[in-house]
Amino acid sequence: MIKYEEYSDEQVKDIKKSDFEFIQRDEKVYDKKFETKPIGYFKDAMIRFAKNRVNVVATLILVTLILLSVFVPILTTKNYDVLETQLTYLPPRVPLLERLGILDGSRYLEDQTVDRATIGTIEGYPELGLPLNRDPEFIDMDTLKNYSIPCSDLDDRCYGGEVRMSLGNTTFLTMRSSTVFEFDPEFDPTVTVTIDDIFAEDNTFVNVMISLDGGLTFELLGTMDEVGTEEFEVFHPMFLHEDVIESYVYLQLNSDLSNGWVHFLSVTVDDTSSDDVIRHDQGFSLHSYTVTEGNGRRSRINGELLFASFKWDPYRAAFGERYESAFSAERFYALIEENQDKCGLVEGDMSVAPTAENPWVFAEGCSVTRVVGRTEIVIGPGGSQHYSYSLYQDFMISRGYSSIPYFFFGTTQGGRDLFALTWVGLRTSLTIGIIVSFINITVGIIYGSISGYYGGKVDLLMERFSEVISRIPWLVTLSIFMALIGPGALTLILVLIVSGWIGVSSVTRTQFYRYKGREYVLASRTLGAKDSRLIFRHILPNGIGTIITASVLMIPMVMFTEAALSYLGFGIGHGQSFRVLGIELSGVSVGVLLSDGRTEMMTRPYLTLYPAIIISILMITFNMFGNALRDAFNPSLRGSE
């Protein structure tokens, strides 16, 4: 056997016929196996899909999110459907991060009114006061600050300041004290008035008076016309009539012209019967004097509100002891019975009814800590006894937590765990997305198949029909279904379906136009295949890849619209549920959660932030996944990357 390469060009010219021989004379030729593995349509798509790292990561995130939305609601130990008012609006708390001081479940409270009585009672902070209605146990004392802001409120929290009286178009204005005083001559009663400021012209002065007949005639105690404190004796002539006089104290501002004014600081009524003054009015109590006569204005000036700001631990506050006033005996004994090993009696006697002085105290670890009272026993029909206990419950143990739980995303207004709720909402959104997409794709494929396969007049009519449907704004469909059905899962799904199938149908139609003229279809038809066989066995399978990948993006699109509609309040909402394949699903979707958070955006942004972040990640990854899938399955892009 001579090989061609061994000859030069000249030699080739003169090869003799005898030099030629058949290659295969001595051997059989078999089909050779491919040395590389064949790459099919799907495998090729997979390879190209996996080539893009970003898309793979996005897909992994997407899968994680979907898995979380399936498993978190099943596995979570925290409450996400029962209303739990005690746990309302707990801020986010995350383990590990809390050690860094972020997301540690504490809240910084500002503008909390200070209870003035507590000033000086806190150990180590002699000049600070505690806020009202907050248990000091859960306040971080190092962060406690008190500060004053000016106020003119008609409120007893507004402290100090003066009461201003100013005339309007008259020459006098009278106000009287809020209580009636008993002036007993035996004890030399006095009325002391302090004026902080007064209009110095137009003969402006203040009369301090009492009245024996309820304000018809007055007895003048004295007059003031300058700044200062003056004490007036409730004096003699009046006591001729009676031993004890009962009267209000009247303060009358007089001025020649109508622009006089006076600022009162305080009014004190005193006598020698005891060391304490009878009454000292200033600030709010002075302001609560009633105007009885004359025309003008009375207002409060230079008042102060004392506020506290501090770091507050709402978790410990919420999960601490809680007082229950009517805990039925049946429930109580069932509870004790059930937790016999934990609920040993430490103090008190169970045979004697408990009181606040002699409570039943239970061991640590029992959900009931102390029982402090029992109601009267009511004998019901059939001689049954009914009564209930007042007791203190350890809220944490009573709700089945062994330690204070971590609510990663905080809790909602209803005291539900936002973390679990977000996944529940995502599950709802995904379910609706899948249901609607399934219906849309099915309808779209059927409609598009018929339209594309038959063509001609059928196609024309069907096209015109789908055009009309697609031109109806969603507002119109929404209003129609709202009027007919009202808000709920059905309305939501119908609104999403009405025009949702049109995209799929037009893709399907194009695919049919592409394949229906091919030779293999013609061949099948000549062999006598029916229309249905041609459609479902020959044409549709060829186009289905394109149709399905084009439809993957429908799920995020549907979720997009669902979230928007739920946000507007046309979704399913709290407390409702819907059934899919026998599974009861919560009506809470991410849109509903965002809508709930809307009113609290200023004070509790996390209610909006977390669900928004989760839905954003889902939408982004879903779109990336859908696009990557579409590109991977698109044969025209093969080898272009």
Add this chain to the structure above:
Amino acid sequence: MIRYTMIRVVWIFLILVTTLSINFVILKSAPEYPPTQPEDRDMWYARQVSDGFYTERLITDEAEIERVRADEHDPIQNSFYRDEGDRIRVFEPVPISIQYFTWVSNIVTDWHWGYSTRVQPNTEVFEVLSSRIPVTLRLNLVALVFYIPIGFGLGIWAALKKNSLADNVISLSVMIFISLPSFVVMLFLVLIFGYTLGWLPNQWPPSYASDLNQFLGIILPVLGLSFGSIAGLTRTTRAELTEVLTSEFLLLARTKGLTRQQSVIRHAMRNSMVPLVPGIIASFVGLLSGSVIIEQIYTIPGTGRIFIRALAQNNLDYNLLLGISAFYTIIGLFAVLLVDLSYGVVDPRIRMGAKK
């Protein structure tokens, strides 16, 4: 061209009439929600009678009055019985077919869309809307004017610097913003700029606010509306321009001596415009329906917000809903018409409606 335009106009008019008719018939066959205040309600029924949607009838027969009072009669749906002591005044709706023709003739002759029942009882629907349409339109037009140059600019930049860092950053942002629902973007914007930083107002400034505040107040809703549109426009521009830039006629343009700038501006841009211009017109409809939710978030007194109010459960205001639906449908279909016609204007090679 004229023939084509005429056909399109007629066709679009048909769609409009169909949509509104379906809307009218269905809404009017649902339970009616008349105004809640007695005096408003009486006035509303009187007007319905004078407008020809209801008939008025008096029951004076004692036996029948008793039956009505004992609730043993069988009233027509949406009828209303007013007890006036010795007689009962009955308002009964005329058949829907007659209501429909009355409604159409009222609109055609007087531009009279009926009276609102719940949102602003006894105010003409067009009057309720006329103060709100300008707000919505202004917002959307500002958004349109704002987003087009930015979208174009970013798209062109990304296409010219294909596969550079800038292109990648733009493409990634496009991916993100195209996926996010506009109301989520809006919520983030309000959270960040309205509440946390406090730079911009966290809701729509009232009409008496100063010009500066009015201006500051329009920034967030415009941003919220346009992020998605910018992303969409950037993506299409980039895709179209990339395709055109690799085409042969552009190579020819360069070989015959045009600079890159000249070839891009005169040849590439013009050709990539063809699918873009109709897209922009169509996007206005998208903006408009997207602004419903933005208006709700930012408490903007526009048509979208009044739509949501008119659609409150058990508080539906059908006449107002019909008016708003008509507004949105007309604008939507008008945009469709413009889109159809714009193809021929942007690209003279396309002769709309030409015979093959």
